[in-house]
Amino acid sequence: MDSLQHAGYRIVVQIAISGIAFGLVRSTWGFLRGSVRAALSVALATGALELAFALVYAASHRVVASCIVAHFVMNLFRPNQA
DSSP, rough: OHHHHHTTHHHHHHHHHHHHHHHHHHHHHHTTOOOHHHHHHHHHHHHHHHHHHHHHHHHSSSSSHHHHHHHHHHHHHOOOOO
């Protein structure tokens, strides 16, 4: 997001590109397993999560610690996975 800001992009574009890029990168495991459905599911879920973290980052005046705390809190309330 910082690189996009320095390139002159508005905050809305920074957040959107961040979410899309994160979702696409995280979806690669689904494609590697040969499952387009899994890849799309992961892309949407992690892209939405990244949008939330990007909003936290922007709202906190670009303090990355706020995203780390938000991620930590989210993990505290995540159901246990077997």
